[in-house]
Amino acid sequence: MADRIDPSGLHRMLSETLNALSAPGATGAAGAAFGAAGAAGAAFGAAGAAFGDRGPGTAGDPEPVEGVGHGADGLIEVRVGPPGRVTGLDLRPEALRLGPDRLAAELTVAIDAALAGLRERLADGAPDLGALAGQLRDVQQETGRQLTAFTDSLFAAQQMLIRRADGER
Numbered sequence: 001m002a003d004r005i006d007p008s009g010l011h012r013m014l015s016e017t018l019n020a021l022s023a024p025g026a027t028g029a030a031g032a033a034f035g036a037a038g039a040a041g042a043a044f045g046a047a048g049a050a051f052g053d054r055g056p057g058t059a060g061d062p063e064p065v066e067g068v069g070h071g072a073d074g075l076i077e078v079r080v081g082p083p084g085r086v087t088g089l090d091l092r093p094e095a096l097r098l099g100p101d102r103l104a105a106e107l108t109v110a111i112d113a114a115l116a117g118l119r120e121r122l123a124d125g126a127p128d129l130g131a132l133a134g135q136l137r138d139v140q141q142e143t144g145r146q147l148t149a150f151t152d153s154l155f156a157a158q159q160m161l162i163r164r165a166d167g168e169r
Contacts, residue, residue, distance in 0.1 A: 065121050069113025071106035072098060078110040080118050
């Protein structure tokens with residue numbers, strides 16, 4: 001008799017991620033939650049079709065989160081995005097006349113202000129970990145049902161092939 005396929009690897013990964021999101025202290029920084037949830041990213045992607053997710057780049061995607069900082073009384077503007085990458089730098093011609101030491105100091109001020117703004121924007125948009133855990137639980141249950149149906153179909157097909165092979169002998 002043939003053995004059934006064991007999808008416990010995916011089930012275990014989803015369970016561990018759910019436990020990490022539900023653990024005490026998981027309500028801390030959003031970055032820690034995203035780190036724990038990162039392991040489930042593939043599962044969300046694979047299961048996204050079951051929930052009608054069309055993937056990135058679809059209409060209705062939010063604008064990218066960005067922090068903006070200024071230095072030298074507005075002569076310098078710096079834009080940063082996650083995870084702290086400088087996405088834009090605007091220098092008015094007058095800024096170039098500040099001299100190297102002052103220009104470096106004002107750039108540092110602008111970058112620090114942009115990073116602070118980015119942190120604020122990310123904190124404002126931090127996910128609701130309870131809702132995220134609930135969504136993950138739903139994905140885990142739906143994925144389990146789908147995998148069970150899939151493995152049952154494979155098992156039935158395998159049994160049918162065995163019976164045909166036995167009948168041809």
